[in-house]
Amino acid sequence: xxxxxxxYLLICILSLLLPTVSARIAGxxxxxxxxxxxxxxxxxxxxxxxxxxxxxxxxEESLAELAALRQAIAxxxxxxxxxxxxLEEQLLEVRREYQQAMRLLDSRxxxxxxxxxxxxxxxxEKTYISNLLSExxxxxxxxxxxxxxxxxxxxxxxxxxxxxxxxxxxAEVYQTQVALVTAxxxxxxxxxxxVRFDGSAVDxxxxxxxxxxVLLGPVALFRSDDGETVGIAEQRLGSxxxxxxPFGSEAMTQAAATLVATGAGEFPFDPTxxxxxxxxxxxxxxxxxxxxxxxxxxxxxxxxxxxxLVVLFKWIELARLRQPSERRIRALLDAIADRKKEIAAAEAxxxxxPTGAMLATGVEHLHEPVALVEEVMYEKILTxxxxxxxxxxxxxxxxxxxxxxxxxxxxxGIINTFKLITVFGSGxxxxxxxxxxxxxxxxxxxxxxxxxxxxxxxxxxxxxxGMIAQMEKSAIRFMNQVGKTPYQPQDTAxxxxxxxxxxxxxxxxxxxxxxxxxxxxxEGAPYAPGSAGSMMEPASMTIHQSMTVAEALNAMRAAxxxxxxxxxxxxxxxxxxxxxLHVRLLLTRPEQARIESLIDRETLFVRTDTDRDExxxxxxxxxxxxxxxxxxxxxxxxxxxxxxx
Numbered sequence: 104x105x106x107x108x109x110x111y112l113l114i115c116i117l118s119l120l121l122p123t124v125s126a127r128i129a130g131x132x133x134x135x136x137x138x139x140x141x142x143x144x145x146x147x148x149x150x151x152x153x154x155x156x157x158x159x160x161x162x163e164e165s166l167a168e169l170a171a172l173r174q175a176i177a178x179x180x181x182x183x184x185x186x187x188x189x190l191e192e193q194l195l196e197v198r199r200e201y202q203q204a205m206r207l208l209d210s211r212x213x214x215x216x217x218x219x220x221x222x223x224x225x226x227x228e229k230t231y232i233s234n235l236l237s238e239x240x241x242x243x244x245x246x247x248x249x250x251x252x253x254x255x256x257x258x259x260x261x262x263x264x265x266x267x268x269x270x271x272x273x274a275e276v277y278q279t280q281v282a283l284v285t286a287x288x289x290x291x292x293x294x295x296x297x298v299r300f301d302g303s304a305v306d307x308x309x310x311x312x313x314x315x316x317v318l319l320g321p322v323a324l325f326r327s328d329d330g331e332t333v334g335i336a337e338q339r340l341g342s343x344x345x346x347x348x349p350f351g352s353e354a355m356t357q358a359a360a361t362l363v364a365t366g367a368g369e370f371p372f373d374p375t376x377x378x379x380x381x382x383x384x385x386x387x388x389x390x391x392x393x394x395x396x397x398x399x400x401x402x403x404x405x406x407x408x409x410x411x412l413v414v415l416f417k418w419i420e421l422a423r424l425r426q427p428s429e430r431r432i433r434a435l436l437d438a439i440a441d442r443k444k445e446i447a448a449a450e451a452x453x454x455x456x457p458t459g460a461m462l463a464t465g466v467e468h469l470h471e472p473v474a475l476v477e478e479v480m481y482e483k484i485l486t487x488x489x490x491x492x493x494x495x496x497x498x499x500x501x502x503x504x505x506x507x508x509x510x511x512x513x514x515x516g517i518i519n520t521f522k523l524i525t526v527f528g529s530g531x532x533x534x535x536x537x538x539x540x541x542x543x544x545x546x547x548x549x550x551x552x553x554x555x556x557x558x559x560x561x562x563x564x565x566x567x568x569g570m571i572a573q574m575e576k577s578a579i580r581f582m583n584q585v586g587k588t589p590y591q592p593q594d595t596a597x598x599x600x601x602x603x604x605x606x607x608x609x610x611x612x613x614x615x616x617x618x619x620x621x622x623x624x625x626e627g628a629p630y631a632p633g634s635a636g637s638m639m640e641p642a643s644m645t646i647h648q649s650m651t652v653a654e655a656l657n658a659m660r661a662a663x664x665x666x667x668x669x670x671x672x673x674x675x676x677x678x679x680x681x682x683x684l685h686v687r688l689l690l691t692r693p694e695q696a697r698i699e700s701l702i703d704r705e706t707l708f709v710r711t712d713t714d715r716d717e718x719x720x721x722x723x724x725x726x727x728x729x730x731x732x733x734x735x736x737x738x739x740x741x742x743x744x745x746x747x748x
Contacts, residue, residue, distance in 0.1 A: 236281075258286050259283065302325075311344065314363075413497055424457065448467070451466050458570075473586060501553075502553045502556035506549045512545020586728055635718050642741055655684070683731075684702055710734070
């Protein structure tokens with residue numbers, strides 16, 4: 104096959120070379136003559152023919168060789184194919200054997216893994232059972248009655264030490280622990296009907312007595328061998344031996360002795376399982392409870408006694424104060440409105456209490472300026488306020504100090520506890536109970552004193568504030584009525600007559616000057632006759648809403664007005680009316696307070712064109728003394744004063 108391929112390639116090369124040789128021969132000598140060209144052309148043609156013959160021969164040889172090779176291949180192909188089939192069958196067989204071996208190996212590996220897992224599981228189960236038995240051994244002792252510990256102490260000790268004993272095999276360890284489990288199961292069967300066993304217990308005098316126990320459920324009875332000690336077996340704190348608690352009656356003692364001795368009879372049963380005896384032992388009197396609080400209890404109790412005395416005194420004091428009745432207040436205001444000073448003084452005296460004293464002082468100064476009346480009444484309010492609130496701060500301080508004293512006792516108790524721990528250690532809780540009791544009891548009594556003191560202080564303070572508020576309310580009603588009372592000439596004349604001559608003449612001079620100013624204002628006023636503008640007068644006092652109380656008072660002092668008034672007009676920066684401000688607020692509020700926060704904006708006012716009859720109707724309806732007059736731009740242009748109609 105390789106020879107044939109070579110021959111085929113040779114033929115292809117020759118077929119490509121022949122046209123090239125022919126071209127070169129054809130273009131060799133163009134200028135030669137025709138005869139020379141013919142001779143030269145014949146020579147190459149012979150060469151090409153020889154080459155073709157040689158190539159043909161080689162081709163035939165190659166084809167013959169190719170046929171021989173094909174024959175040889177055909178002869179060898181059958182046996183080689185047979186051999187190949189045999190080898191493939193052998194390969195398949197080997198593969199089958201390999202797959203079987205691999206499946207067997209996987210199966211063996213899986214079995215080995217399962218065996219290892221099972222072994223590990225068994226080891227874990229063994230460890231779990233061992234831990235479970237050890238835990239059961241530890242918990243079994245805690246579930247036993249104190250009387251049964253002597254009975255099972257050997258088994259419990261052997262089962263507890265077995266896992267730590269290296270001389271024992273695992274089987275022996277399990278046998279020791281299972282023996283305890285078996286004994287516990289037998290204990291359950293015995294407990295169904297009760298069980299008797301021998302043992303020892305401590306009697307009430309502290310001696311260990313041998314005797315017999317009867318255990319039924321959670322209750323154990325004990326009787327000594329000599330029959331002198333009979334009672335319920337319980338565990339005392341800090342003791343590893345059962346303690347015998349005697350019965351309260353002889354009948355129960357006899358029944359218990361008979362039951363323990365014979366195994367039959369009545370069983371004295373305590374439904375509280377001994378808790379009643381424990382509770383009875385913890386009971387103590389109030390004096391014993393207080394003594395456990397230590398020395399800090401003395402100031403706490405002293406503070407409590409002082410607070411209770413002050414509370415009782417204030418309660419009686421406030422309860423004895425007379426509250427003003429609405430009927431008496433109304434009669435007083437009516438007397439003031441009628442300008443009957445003697446009747447008003449009698450009504451104020453009849454009211455009684457701090458309110459009556461304040462109103463009586465106001466009646467005494469009825470002919471004084473309104474500001475002075477307010478001042479003297481406010482002085483009475485302050486005096487009554489100080490007297491009503493007397494001793495109340497002591498109650499508040501006591502309410503705050505009592506928990507602090509309790510905290511002090513807590514700290515001292517904890518300090519004593521740590522001292523005892525330093526000396527005796529922390530094993531015996533009963534030794535530490537004294538310091539803990541002191542810490543807790545002082546805190547308890549501190550709160551017992553503080554809570555009632557706080558509540559009583561709130562109650563008494565509220566009652567005192569209510570009385571002060573009632574006084575302020577009565578004072579405001581009194582001043583409002585004084586401000587609304589019409590002016591009467593005879594009263595002015597009487598007042599002028601009581602003044603020194605020089606002072607009275609100066610007052611009259613100012614009144615004439617003021618009247619002249621009013622006349623001039625009315626003559627030049629561009630308002631219609633019969634309107635509010637024609638009957639108004641200039642506002643004597645105005646302040647700006649942006650002022651403070653101190654600035655407003657300075658402005659009023661600088662104005663130097665001699666007029667009695669209880670309110671002033673307030674305007675904004677552009678002169679527009681904002682509202683009224685009561686003089687009482689200027690006297691009672693802090694100097695830094697802003698005027699705009701004190702303004703009464705719900706006040707009456709009239710326009711310059713309001714009719715006179717409408718103005719008078721407003722005076723009669725609303726019982727006011729002065730009203731501001733505003734123009735169409737809300738500018739304050741004057742005021743109208745009630746003329747007594």
